[in-house]
Amino acid sequence: MNKSSVKELLQSDKFLQEVQVNGWVRTFRGNRFIALNDGSSINNIQCVVDFENLDDALLKRINTGTAVNIKGTLVESQGKGQSVEVQVSELNILGDSNPEEYPIQPKKHSLEFLRKNAHLRIRTSTFSAVMRLRSALAFAIHKYFQENGFNYVHTPIITGSDAEGAGEMFRVTNFKQNQAPLNDNGEVDFSQDFFGKETNLTVSGQLEAETYAMALGKVYTFGPTFRAENSNTTRHLAEFWMVEPEVAFNDLDANMDLSEDFIKFVIQYVLDNCADDLAFLDNRLAQEEKSKPQAERSKLGLIEKLKFVVENNFKRVSYTEAIDILRDCKPNKKKKFQFLIDEWGGRFTIGTRTLFS
Amino acid sequence: MNKSSVKELLQSDKFLQEVQVNGWVRTFRGNRFIALNDGSSINNIQCVVDFENLDDALLKRINTGTAVNIKGTLVESQGKGQSVEVQVSELNILGDSNPEEYPIQPKKHSLEFLRKNAHLRIRTSTFSAVMRLRSALAFAIHKYFQENGFNYVHTPIITGSDAEGAGEMFRVTNFKQNQAPLNDNGEVDFSQDFFGKETNLTVSGQLEAETYAMALGKVYTFGPTFRAENSNTTRHLAEFWMVEPEVAFNDLDANMDLSEDFIKFVIQYVLDNCADDLAFLDNRLAQEEKSKPQAERSKLGLIEKLKFVVENNFKRVSYTEAIDILRDCKPNKKKKFQFLIDEWGGRFTIGTRTLFS
Numbered sequence: 001m002n003k004s005s006v007k008e009l010l011q012s013d014k015f016l017q018e019v020q021v022n023g024w025v026r027t028f029r030g031n032r033f034i035a036l037n038d039g040s041s042i043n044n045i046q047c048v049v050d051f052e053n054l055d056d057a058l059l060k061r062i063n064t065g066t067a068v069n070i071k072g073t074l075v076e077s078q079g080k081g082q083s084v085e086v087q088v089s090e091l092n093i094l095g096d097s098n099p100e101e102y103p104i105q106p107k108k109h110s111l112e113f114l115r116k117n118a119h120l121r122i123r124t125s126t127f128s129a130v131m132r133l134r135s136a137l138a139f140a141i142h143k144y145f146q147e148n149g150f151n152y153v154h155t156p157i158i159t160g161s162d163a164e165g166a167g168e169m170f171r172v173t174n175f176k177q178n179q180a181p182l183n184d185n186g187e188v189d190f191s192q193d194f195f196g197k198e199t200n201l202t203v204s205g206q207l208e209a210e211t212y213a214m215a216l217g218k219v220y221t222f223g224p225t226f227r228a229e230n231s232n233t234t235r236h237l238a239e240f241w242m243v244e245p246e247v248a249f250n251d252l253d254a255n256m257d258l259s260e261d262f263i264k265f266v267i268q269y270v271l272d273n274c275a276d277d278l279a280f281l282d283n284r285l286a287q288e289e290k291s292k293p294q295a296e297r298s299k300l301g302l303i304e305k306l307k308f309v310v311e312n313n314f315k316r317v318s319y320t321e322a323i324d325i326l327r328d329c330k331p332n333k334k335k336k337f338q339f340l341i342d343e344w345g346g347r348f349t350i351g352t353r354t355l356f357s
Numbered sequence: 358m359n360k361s362s363v364k365e366l367l368q369s370d371k372f373l374q375e376v377q378v379n380g381w382v383r384t385f386r387g388n389r390f391i392a393l394n395d396g397s398s399i400n401n402i403q404c405v406v407d408f409e410n411l412d413d414a415l416l417k418r419i420n421t422g423t424a425v426n427i428k429g430t431l432v433e434s435q436g437k438g439q440s441v442e443v444q445v446s447e448l449n450i451l452g453d454s455n456p457e458e459y460p461i462q463p464k465k466h467s468l469e470f471l472r473k474n475a476h477l478r479i480r481t482s483t484f485s486a487v488m489r490l491r492s493a494l495a496f497a498i499h500k501y502f503q504e505n506g507f508n509y510v511h512t513p514i515i516t517g518s519d520a521e522g523a524g525e526m527f528r529v530t531n532f533k534q535n536q537a538p539l540n541d542n543g544e545v546d547f548s549q550d551f552f553g554k555e556t557n558l559t560v561s562g563q564l565e566a567e568t569y570a571m572a573l574g575k576v577y578t579f580g581p582t583f584r585a586e587n588s589n590t591t592r593h594l595a596e597f598w599m600v601e602p603e604v605a606f607n608d609l610d611a612n613m614d615l616s617e618d619f620i621k622f623v624i625q626y627v628l629d630n631c632a633d634d635l636a637f638l639d640n641r642l643a644q645e646e647k648s649k650p651q652a653e654r655s656k657l658g659l660i661e662k663l664k665f666v667v668e669n670n671f672k673r674v675s676y677t678e679a680i681d682i683l684r685d686c687k688p689n690k691k692k693k694f695q696f697l698i699d700e701w702g703g704r705f706t707i708g709t710r711t712l713f714s
Contacts, residue, residue: 003606005506005574022606023574038605039573040506069606094606122572131573135508142499149362149397151492154598157514157581158527158558170515170529170551172558174585177545180534188534194527194585194595201515201529215479216396216488217362217380223581224514228531228551238551241511248395249360249379249426249451 001071007040010084012074019074019086021045022094024123025066027106031059034088036070039122042129042276046077046085058091064106065097065123126284129277133270140269141222141243144262150218150245155205157224160197168228169200170238201226206244213246220245260314267306278303320344358428364397367441369431376431376443378402379451381480382423384463388416391445393427396479399486399633403434403442415448421463422454422480483641486634490627497626498579498600501619507575507602512562514581517554525585526557527595558583563601570603577602617671624663635660677701 001020004012009021023038023045031051035044047070051059062068071090077083099105103117104124114121121127142152158172173180174194183189190198205221212219225242245258270278282302289297300308317325323344358377361369366378380395380402388408392401404427408416419425428447434440456462460474461481471478478484499509515529530537531551540546547555562578569576582599602615627635639659646654657665674682680701 007506024572039508039575067606119568120572122569128572131510131569132508135503135510138509138511139499139503142496146492146496149364151396151489152495153488153492154495154581156596158583158596168531170531171534172527172529173534174525174527174587175534177528177530177532177537177547178535178539182535190534194587211476212479212488215381215477215485218396224511226515230531230551239513239515249424 005040006036006038006043006045009045009074009086010041010043010082012084015074015076015084017074018071018089020069020071021047021086022067022069025062025064025068025097027064028062034062034068034070036068036086037123039128042125042132042280043082046079046082047072047088048085049088049091054091058093061093061096062091063097063099063102065102065104066093067095067097068092069094125280129280132277133274133281136270136274137266138222138241140266141262143269144265145218145220145245148218150220151212151216153205153209153212153216153219153221154223155202155208155221157202158195158199159202160195160199161207169203170226170228172199172201201228203227204242204244206246209244209246213248217249218245218247256314256316264310268310271303271306271310278306362397363393363395363400363402366402366431366443367398367400367439369441372431372433372441374431375428375446377426377428378404378443379424379426382419382421382425382454384421385419391419391425391427393425393443394480396485399482399489399637400439403436403439404429404445405442406445406448411448415450418450418453419448420454420456420459422459422461423450424452424454425449426451482637486637489634490631490638493627493631494623495579495598497623498619500626501622502575502577502602505575507577508569508573510562510566510569510573510576510578511580512559512565512578514559515552515556516559517552517556518564526560527583527585529556529558558585560584561599561601563603566601566603570605574606575602575604613671613673620671621667624667628660628663628667635663 001018003020003022006021006023009019021036021038023036026035026037026044028034032049034047034049036047037044049059049062069092070086070088072086072088074084075087077085079085103109103113104120109124114124114127122131145152175188175192180188180190181192183191190196193199202225204225205223209219209221221242221244223241224239226239227236228238229236245262247254247258250258285298285302298305358375360377360379363378363380366376378393378395380393383392383394383401385391389406391404391406393404394401406416406419426449427443427445429443429445431441432444434442436442460466460470461477466481471481471484479488502509532545532549538546538549540548547553550556559582561582562580566576566578578599578601580598581596583596584593585595586593602619604611604615607615642655642659655662
């Protein structure tokens with residue numbers, strides 16, 4: 001008998017057929033109802049155990065986190081909240097979960113707690129939804145560019161050049177720290193390091209992507225990028241994945257068209273392909289909004305916001321108009337810009353990191 | 358008038374229509390025939406210039422490598438070797454190319470020469486074909502996994518762990534070389550480095566991928582990986598992109614099914630989508646084979662080899678059978694294995710690097 005994923009079973013209408021599914025127990029209620037998840041969907045499949053015919057010792061091993069193999073019959077569910085369920089005919093424990101030790105219990109965990117249990121946090125609904133969305137977004141990025149004649153380029157991660165002067169760099173070396181050989185001037189002799197010179201982790205693949213665009217016409221990069229700035233804010237990451245398209249012969253209008261079309265495509269892709277995960281996060285965020293004062297609540301829900309982006313044309317403004325907008329958009333009058341970006345000719349930086357002090 | 362790519366024009370049958378195309382001149386014959394390429398295809402579009410009505414000074418600027426904008430009429434070609442061509446009505450130079458300095462001339466260049474001109478080598482037919490294939494293969498890898506329920510995971514590049522002990526690692530640091538602070542024992546105080554400990558470039562995303570597979574069920578990584586071994590052979594790379602799938606609950610047979618299905622899918626994808634590039638490389642390799650003695654020539658051409666993989670079942674052998682095969686497969690009697698891998702229980706390593714001395 002072929003194994004099915006939870007997602008396949010939830011979408012199936014082949015009732016009264018024998019099925020087999022592997023997964024992890026999310027909850028086990030009343031010695032009867034197993035909510036089983038295998039990561040294929042935010043939703044669980046309900047598996048109904050005939051506890052009178054199951055060994056007591058086996059029943060006691062069915063805990064949150066237990067890995068099980070279940071065989072049974074797919075039936076229309078009589079209960080609320082699901083359309084199908086599995087009537088269990090055989091249950092095998094593949095991996096035990098000790099309820100005294102297993103940290104991901106069916107209750108609300110703080111993000112701080114989950115950070116300390118990073119290897120298991122993906123078993124929570126929130127993290128699994130986010131990671132499935134991240135995967136779908138990454139694929140949508142590739143799909144968009146490939147369908148529009150772009151070639152994917154893997155630019156070097158270890159580099160001897162400092163593209164853009166975009167930020168502080170991590171050094172990559174084969175030397176032992178504090179034991180590098182010196183040259184005649186008493187300086188570190190990087191000619192003896194692995195690549196024969198000082199090397200760093202890349203801050204941008206743009207330089208190499210441009211040389212490829214000058215031959216292949218339309219290219220994009222999508223790979224890890226690094227910043228060694230010691231800035232522990234929510235706006236800073238030491239390691240992140242960046243997308244950089246480069247198109248030969250594009251003018252500014254064509255670049256703006258590309259940006260807008262690209263953003264809309266990837267958002268539409270997850271609206272089409274990750275509806276369950278988005279609905280879960282939409283609902284979760286709506287609950288959090290309710291705890292805020294009325295005036296601070298977001299006017300649009302998550303899915304509404306995404307649809308708003310897809311369904312509207314992007315406003316295109318000149319630099320001068322942008323300055324005017326910045327003058328008007330300070331979140332409140334007490335805040336000041338850290339740099340004078342709201343004056344014509346003032347400092348202008350990529351991203352939002354330096355916008356507000 | 359919308360711009361078209363060379364690939365679009367070559368596939369078009371909209372004759373007698375006005376078209377516009379940008380690209381780089383590959384060759385310019387008899388003051389009349391421009392072979393134009395924009396990287397969208399291995400093939401050029403022939404653009405026919407009416408030299409009697411063009412300014413002499415302009416004609417002289419049309420050299421190999423010159424970037425041009427061409428407007429004209431798409432017509433059925435009268436010449437051999439192409440089905441369509443553009444009768445040029447207007448030609449604008451977007452970027453000059455000095456024939457005294459531009460290194461990629463229409464002749465055969467050695468790979469060594471192209472290595473020294475790496476920023477321009479993608480303008481050659483061979484490199485552009487290889488890079489378009491690489492891009493298509495990368496996308497096929499994503500497409501295969503996404504269509505089969507896998508989630509893409511970006512595992513950390515900078516890591517404090519040594520997965521598998523798979524090889525020597527590059528160290529990543531924010532310390533200045535030879536100027537790191539010491540602790541009370543006179544050792545380098547890595548607690549003061551960027552991440553508060555000694556960190557390296559990853560040799561494998563497997564450890565993190567496994568934790569994700571234990572929650573999302575089916576995951577894959579596809580990202581850069583590093584080896585700091587100072588081994589300058591054709592089998593060693595300091596930086597390379599690696600694919601690592603991890604599936605919860607898979608047994609060995611399921612893993613072998615996955616490997617075979619995956620390999621066949623990505624090869625079939627390029628056979629279907631990169632026929633022109635493969636035909637070019639097939640032809641190029643066939644020419645090289647002809648220069649070899651009859652006995653050393655490959656029996657199958659490139660495309661035949663790829664079809665052979667797709668159209669046949671993979672042989673699955675036990676470890677014991679593999680040892681027997683290794684005993685029989687030494688390429689010639691003079692060669693010996695560097696390690697005793699052709700004896701039961703002998704050293705076994707990942708990849709082919711240590712197979713032959």
